[in-house]
Amino acid sequence: MKARFWLVAVVAILAQPLQADQPGRAAIASAHYLATEAGHEILAKGGNAFDAAVAVSSVLAVVEQTSSGIGGGAFWMLRRAADGFEVMIDGREMAPAAADRDMYLNEDGSVNRDLALNGPLAAGIPGEVAGLDHLAANYGKLPLSESLKPAIRIAREGFPAYKKFISMLQYKEADMRRWPAAAKAFLPDGKIPELGDLVKQPDLAAVLEKVAAEGRDGFYTGEIARRLVDGVQAAGGIWSMEDLAGYTVKEREPVRTTYRGYELVTAPPPSSGGIAIAEMLNILAPYHIAELSKVQRSHLVIEAMRRAFRDRALYLGDPDFYPVPQARLTDVNYAAGLRAGIMFDKATPSNMLPGRENLPEGTHTTHFSIIDAEGNMVSATLTVNTIFGSKFMVPGTGFVLNNEMDDFSAKPGAPNAYGLIGFTANEIQPFKRPLSSMTPTLMLGQGKMAAIGTPGGSRIITMVLLGILDFVAGNGPESWVSLPRYHHQYLPDKVYAEKAAFSAADIAALEAMGHTIEVRKEPWGNMQGVMWDRKTGELTAASDPRSGAGRAIVK
Ligand code: GLY
Numbered sequence: 001m002k003a004r005f006w007l008v009a010v011v012a013i014l015a016q017p018l019q020a021d022q023p024g025r026a027a028i029a030s031a032h033y034l035a036t037e038a039g040h041e042i043l044a045k046g047g048n049a050f051d052a053a054v055a056v057s058s059v060l061a062v063v064e065q066t067s068s069g070i071g072g073g074a075f076w077m078l079r080r081a082a083d084g085f086e087v088m089i090d091g092r093e094m095a096p097a098a099a100d101r102d103m104y105l106n107e108d109g110s111v112n113r114d115l116a117l118n119g120p121l122a123a124g125i126p127g128e129v130a131g132l133d134h135l136a137a138n139y140g141k142l143p144l145s146e147s148l149k150p151a152i153r154i155a156r157e158g159f160p161a162y163k164k165f166i167s168m169l170q171y172k173e174a175d176m177r178r179w180p181a182a183a184k185a186f187l188p189d190g191k192i193p194e195l196g197d198l199v200k201q202p203d204l205a206a207v208l209e210k211v212a213a214e215g216r217d218g219f220y221t222g223e224i225a226r227r228l229v230d231g232v233q234a235a236g237g238i239w240s241m242e243d244l245a246g247y248t249v250k251e252r253e254p255v256r257t258t259y260r261g262y263e264l265v266t267a268p269p270p271s272s273g274g275i276a277i278a279e280m281l282n283i284l285a286p287y288h289i290a291e292l293s294k295v296q297r298s299h300l301v302i303e304a305m306r307r308a309f310r311d312r313a314l315y316l317g318d319p320d321f322y323p324v325p326q327a328r329l330t331d332v333n334y335a336a337g338l339r340a341g342i343m344f345d346k347a348t349p350s351n352m353l354p355g356r357e358n359l360p361e362g363t364h365t366t367h368f369s370i371i372d373a374e375g376n377m378v379s380a381t382l383t384v385n386t387i388f389g390s391k392f393m394v395p396g397t398g399f400v401l402n403n404e405m406d407d408f409s410a411k412p413g414a415p416n417a418y419g420l421i422g423f424t425a426n427e428i429q430p431f432k433r434p435l436s437s438m439t440p441t442l443m444l445g446q447g448k449m450a451a452i453g454t455p456g457g458s459r460i461i462t463m464v465l466l467g468i469l470d471f472v473a474g475n476g477p478e479s480w481v482s483l484p485r486y487h488h489q490y491l492p493d494k495v496y497a498e499k500a501a502f503s504a505a506d507i508a509a510l511e512a513m514g515h516t517i518e519v520r521k522e523p524w525g526n527m528q529g530v531m532w533d534r535k536t537g538e539l540t541a542a543s544d545p546r547s548g549a550g551r552a553i554v555k
Contacts, residue, residue, distance in 0.1 A: 091131025120237030231394030273439025
């Protein structure tokens with residue numbers, strides 16, 4: 001009997017595929033090949049995934065100022081292999097002390113969209129440098145000065161102008177010319193660089209060198225802080241030395257949810273992404289979506305998106321200022337109530353959902369994902385908000401300031417640059433962080449560990465949702481990053497779709513259910529994913545084929 005027990009136990013153990021303890025190699029996917037290579041360079045010097053994250057973030061701040069930079073902010077989702085500790089580092093921008101709820105309203109009560117998006121008044125206090133300093137000091141193995149070396153080198157020696165960088169400059173050239181320092185930095189000799197021209201940024205290199213030497217103090221106090229405050233104020237902005245010195249990084253407990261046996265570790269407020277992801281997955285969980293037709297499945301996913309974005313508008317904001325009902329919104333019973341209102345064959349018009357009165361709608365932000373040889377993981381989304389942020393640059397600094405203040409709700413129900421609306425939860429208050437859609441996410445289960453994320457404004461959340469569903473369906477990074485995308489955000493009440501998302505017959509069927517489908521000419525997103533399959537030992541990475549500049553390297 002005893003022998004039989006042992007035989008059964010041994011057979012059971014052997015039947016389990018062996019799981020590796022460590023990947024033994026590292027995978028990095030980012031939006032620019034120089035950033036991916038810099039991450040591997042720092043790993044080769046003995047750094048871990050968190051040091052590599054400092055290197056990748058800072059190189060992106062040099063080669064991709066269209067999307068993120070030290071004038072902006074970021075969320076870094078971390079997983080430490082040694083003890084499974086997971087945390088989100090919140091380096092999100094913060095409203096300055098002199099910010100005011102109505103600061104973007106014209107006399108007639110309308111929103112001054114130019115002030116909210118362009119120039120120094122649009123900029124929140126940047127968090128990226130404080131976040132990098134925090135990452136290096138608390139999680140890295142190398143000093144900040146070492147991990148910043150690739151960024152400093154590339155800022156000094158230059159990077160070759162690439163297609164996307166040039167097209168973004170063409171798109172924003174007129175705005176850029178309003179701010180002479182930005183025009184000088186990006187339009188040398190008054191012209192947009194040609195493909196392959198070296199873009200050198202000596203002012204930015206000098207600021208990064210100061211940060212390398214002095215850590216966060218080199219940016220938030222002293223000479224650079226003085227220059228930033230004077231430059232912002234001279235151009236009509238409201239930053240003070242106290243605002244910069246008082247900026248703090250926050251360690252946030254991730255939103256955790258499960259879906260069909262997988263665990264998702266995702267972005268908590270002040271991101272709206274994690275709560276929305278949990279809510280959508282909870283709504284979808286009881287449906288056997290893999291067995292449904294594509295049209296039926298898409299209908300249910302769209303209805304889940306609609307409901308999560310309604311709640312985003314009503315309930316989400318900086319949790320340090322507004323009592324976000326996170327426990328309720330992420331509860332399966334709450335999702336059951338929402339699911340009960342979904343008709344199987346009919347769209348729910350957004351204005352039929354309980355909410356507020358309906359009111360009137362790129363290539364910005366960036367993401368990278370890392371798994372190192374020990375299994376440490378980083379999923380990070382970084383931003384200056386819209387393309388080149390506020391386009392405003394303080395002379396002598398070399399970096400554009402963000403326009404993240406537009407992620408607040410400037411007026412109840414008035415849409416921001418992404419067509420997103422908000423109310424009290426996300427109104428402007430001094431020291432508050434604007435609600436974000438950035439959703440850096442870790443996906444764990446069935447022996448797989450993966451990191452996923454993307455830029456794309458409000459569409460970040462729905463892209464990550466589609467990526468999660470694809471991961472759960474058994475597919476890898478190559479598939480998540482290339483999937484055709486669709487998106488619904490409650491208001492405007494329509495489904496945006498990439499060309500490849502639906503056939504003409506699919507569109508006809510969805511429209512017959514009451515959905516309005518708008519097929520967009522331009523694709524969206526720039527997803528970067530990595531995955532380690534502990535059962536097969538396979539380590540894979542993929543960079544979104546839509547961008548052309550990204551790179552995924554496993555070595
Ligand atoms: N600025 C884009 C976001 O944080 O959602």
